[in-house]
Amino acid sequence: MLIAALLGLTQVSHAQESLSQTTISFYANGKPVGGMIFPIGGTVEFRAVSNNTESDDKRIRYADNVQGRLTPPAGQPIVFFGEDVVMSRESISAERARAVQDLVKMSASDQLYRGRDATGASLTDEDWRQQTAIDVANTKRLSEIVDTFGWPGLRFAGAASQTAFLVLQHSDNATQRKYLPLLRQAVERHDALGAQLALLEDRLRVAEGKPQLYGSQLVGEPLHFQPIEDEANVDARRRSIGLSSMAEYAKLFGLVYVPVTADRNSTPQP
Numbered sequence: 001m002l003i004a005a006l007l008g009l010t011q012v013s014h015a016q017e018s019l020s021q022t023t024i025s026f027y028a029n030g031k032p033v034g035g036m037i038f039p040i041g042g043t044v045e046f047r048a049v050s051n052n053t054e055s056d057d058k059r060i061r062y063a064d065n066v067q068g069r070l071t072p073p074a075g076q077p078i079v080f081f082g083e084d085v086v087m088s089r090e091s092i093s094a095e096r097a098r099a100v101q102d103l104v105k106m107s108a109s110d111q112l113y114r115g116r117d118a119t120g121a122s123l124t125d126e127d128w129r130q131q132t133a134i135d136v137a138n139t140k141r142l143s144e145i146v147d148t149f150g151w152p153g154l155r156f157a158g159a160a161s162q163t164a165f166l167v168l169q170h171s172d173n174a175t176q177r178k179y180l181p182l183l184r185q186a187v188e189r190h191d192a193l194g195a196q197l198a199l200l201e202d203r204l205r206v207a208e209g210k211p212q213l214y215g216s217q218l219v220g221e222p223l224h225f226q227p228i229e230d231e232a233n234v235d236a237r238r239r240s241i242g243l244s245s246m247a248e249y250a251k252l253f254g255l256v257y258v259p260v261t262a263d264r265n266s267t268p269q270p
Helices: 002-009 094-110 114-118 125-149 160-169 173-188 194-207 231-240 246-251
Strands: 011-013 020-028 031-037 045-049 052-055 059-071 078-091
Touching: 045 078, 094 125, 094 160, 125 160, 125 173, 160 173, 160 194, 173 194, 231 246
Parallel strands: none
Antiparallel strands: 011 045, 020 031, 020 078, 045 059, 052 059, 059 078
């Protein structure tokens, strides 16, 4: 009887419409704690059993001892379990689909020349002129997307949200200042990475001659941190947006960060 009852609750869900998107969300005590967003138009096979289910034409909620398996597009099956899992499917407008597709395309062009520079290759002045022209075009399209849909965070663009941030990082200061509040709001609602906010806000403050807030910016030989506002509380600010401590961050650059107190400055050592 138990097996039959559980099998009776088994659901198989497919997202087949070309302009739809499947999201799997995990909850704990009624609050979202994780999820997976699949590509627009991707076909996702989703099977699950649980003690309780609720469903309508857009979503299925599984609750109490959820066990299941999903197979993403062209992928291997993934087994999952939990106490509260929701599979939802959202219809996507053609305009939004184009916006996400354009962000995906920008990933390559944003690094077309810049990526070679990061590997140590020497770029000519003409290479940088070409990259700058690409940056201007990408910024124009990003502005169109943001002005239409708001900041393209994780829920809107999935992995391409990182490309949106990179394009903004490589735009002019006026554009960065314009969209910084939207990025900050996205971080607050857990729709963008705290590291993105730290990098953009600190970069803008340093460019304006102000001390940075999160300690993300380093400069000089030997390498050292740019001045930090209220440095005694920088780790608290970093924690508030999900970042590691300054000591851990400094290790990425081969530095030792000595936490500062209210009456002493920090001294990162090589």
